[in-house]
Amino acid sequence: MTGNLSRRSFLKSTAAAGLSCAAELGGIARAPAAETINFATWSAAVDTVKSHLAAFEAKTGIKVNYSNLPWAQYRETMITKFVGNAPIDTLWVSDSWLPEWADAGWLVPIDQYQTLTAYNADASDFCNQSMIYKGKQYGLTYYTDYMGFIYDKELLQKAGIASPPTTWAEVADQAKTVKSKGLSEWPVLVSMAQETWLIEFLSAMVFSHGGRFVDDNGNAVMQDGGARSALRWLVDAVHKHKILSPSCVETGELAGLKTFSSGQHAFGLIPKYRLRTLNDPSQSQIAGRAMLALMPQGESGSHATVGWMRFYGMTPRAQADATRAENTVKLIEWFGGKADGEYKFQKLLFKDVGAAFGVKSLFNDPEMREVYKAYGNVDLIEKQQALARKKDVISPWFGEWNDINGAAWQQAVLGKVTPDQALKTSAAKWAELKKQS
Amino acid sequence: MIATPVRPRRLWSQRLGRTLVLWSASLAFLVYVLAPVAWLFSSSFQTEREIVSKPPHWIPHQPTLQNFAAIFAAKDRSVTYETRRAADPATGGYIPSTAASLVPAIGNSLIVACAVVVLNLLVGVPAAYAMAKIQFRGRPVSIYAILATRVIPDIALVVPFFLFIRNLGLLDSLWSLIITYLAVTVPFSVFILVSYFESLPDELDKAARVDGCSRLQTLTRVYLPLSLPSVVAVMLFAFLASWNEFLLALMFTQTPKSQTLPIIVASFTSDFTISFSFINAAGVIAVIPPVILAVAFERYIVSGLTTGAVKG
């Protein structure tokens, strides 16, 4: 009898302990962070962001929970977070994902916040247009840039080449010369790893060959024209001329930056803002040698390149609560607009990382022009900027198509399928996804 | 029968041949098992500058503890406009902000693993006793039914489970991990325990019942003390399985609050900005606890696997 009683009471107390424990843990999981704003970014300019945040917290007393993830898997990781209801209030977003994320309800328009929309007047059209979807604006510009064609001045000199190439055919010839002189094993760098950067590299190739992925009506045209010559050039570079390493499908943008900065390549498709890093003696072994040239043109192509912009988005979670919305808007303005009366973050970002601003008035700022001169030819940079075009594949189904397209291009470069087959696969997927939406 | 024939010379050369074979096999075995791990350790003690040498330095020329220091001392230093580092993370030996989550992640892994072990015993021991010693309808089929639940791939469990937990709002809590790990580990635990219980004589059971023990008391006072080896084996398997699990943790945890060690370590490998030596150091940290446990308790692990096979 007594044995039974004590066992029962023991069980009861364990059950009670277990339940309270569960409640505790459950409570911890669900306690809303009313005071803290959650700011998610990718890991670029981390210290710059941190320093600006410290100033924000000092001025407004609002605590910010700042987290960063690798850019290479940013979309996938963020989607898992959205779907998993992870707490995020404001975040960096790429122009490519705006339709997809807006349709899924993960981003909210910010048109109602006058303090933010007031900055539109001073922002470049390219930036403003990229943030508008279905007539609503979804954020403030973080930065904007384009894909640059960068060459190593010294390697060209040593190879006896007088001036950088202006066409892709010349790139192949000059690369072969560099290789034959033993100056570089793989003179051309194009990072083709399946990651967030890939679409920018591919778009640059396609645009400069005079092609497009998709026409103005949203129908796939990638199986003809410039895209074909672009992919063919890449395949020939790997297999025929042997100027591009087959490991390019494994090389991401950052890995490429590392190898370029150690002087292993003569030519590279590299985001223009990386010039700052490449010409910094404390970060690069080829400081002073990295030069921008106009994007080479393909047959019936032009010097066009791809331009992109990234912006600060706001989530429904932030908007749901009035105080949180207000604080989030303040944070977005502090970073994407003016802080203490000046475009502080944009200037810092530009000075530290070279990331270009979308603010019109800063172009004429003498301090900014001085910074540019330190590592690049300002006029050339502006000239290429004028030829930068927006990606044509931005759509609600971009994410899914992008995976298929990237894999198809990789397959072609690896020689597993012909370029035509790869582009057909990609076009078919685009058509299928467009129909389904 | 006939006495063993004595052939000294043949015996000597046979022994030599056998020794040679065993020595070369031992060497091959050691290289196969240890070389990859040794390289992991070696890399974790190298600086970023050294680790990118061609060909690699097998033994660090300038061994350093800075990678481990970075993990354990990863505190957020306050950054102001004056103290900020302008260098791009891509080019430096970048220690990511998630490094600070590594030690809490170890804590999470530990909590989850211990909870799973305890629950495994609470749920598995009575069930195994019942299946081994009590006659009830459905007994012959039960063990197969239980093992059959493990045939389903984890990825097939994740999809529905993720939606279900999400709708309950329990994502990002350790409980989702504990319950799923329990379901994943308990079939094997029960299997080990049943095999061991079955090998214990039934007479003990009857003797205890004659003495007036209830079923529960028979279990706790008679069988449990006798089956300590298999209980230890169950604890080890459950602990290691929980510690090493990746896919379910990937799905059910969102923030460092509930992320376990494998998730944090995995997040480093995909980030190219992070120094290779740091990633290797994180790997070493992930490897040490389970390896120590496994090697120390090797006897129980092997006997846990062999129970029933030898006796049954």
Place this chain on the structure above:
Amino acid sequence: MTASASLAHRLTRTQRLSYDERRAYLFLIPLAAVLMGVAVFPVLYSFYISLYSLKLTRPQRVPFVWFDNYIAVLSDPQFWSAVERTVIFSVIAVAAILILALFVALFLNEEFWGRRVLSALLLIPWAIPYVANALMWKWIYDSNYGALNGVLYQLDFINTYMVWLGDSDKTLALIANAFVWKEVPLAAILLLVGLKTIPADLYAAAKVDGANIVKRFFHVTLPALAPSFALVLIYETMMAIRHFDLFFILTEGGPGDASHVVAWRIYVETFRNLSFGTGAAMSYILALATLALSYFVIRALAQRVAT
């Protein structure tokens, strides 16, 4: 026995059985609850989801589509390529595991000084988390700084560093290698157990019959090992078919889609394309296939062992 006495006897007997059965079910309830809730329920729920077109990028509209998802998956050539890759990977991996584990088991079965130490060391690959294993091999296979390149280069087998994981011809084999390295210990232990159960008289009898080492191996050892072999075969095949961790960390399904196996496809479809309907259908198909496979194999082996 009188009629009433036998009735009473039967009653007490059923009463005792009832007590036993009650206790048995009581002890089994927690286990059943856990397994029902976490193993059986998801399978049913997954089937339910697979009948809808549930896309989380389009949360407002979730139409009921009967078996459209299944048809879409089964008629998708990419799905079948993934199946093909899964089969290739599994065959390579399981074959390598069986061969290596056999060697290790035979080796550790011998009596020699240091055997205990080596047996303990054998557990190291098994104990390592899959994530750490993946990280370790990813670093070894690295095209620019990896140990594999370093070793081959220093031994003069290659002149320049080669691409490993990025070479789609090698990808599956390399991932299989990492998988095999981790699985061999468990397989070896299971085979070792089987070796130890072989009675010494069988060997003695064979020796008397004049069989040498090789003949003894083929006529005594291998047949006696058949059940253990079968167990390892089934278990490792199950593990290989469903394996995910290495594919996630080493290659993320790449390069191109060289390592796009079914487990990876399910992950991409569900958590990147956010199409939970087709993802559920795919995982259901995978689950059914694994169940069927294990059922048939076990039945065939049970018949074999019985004879």
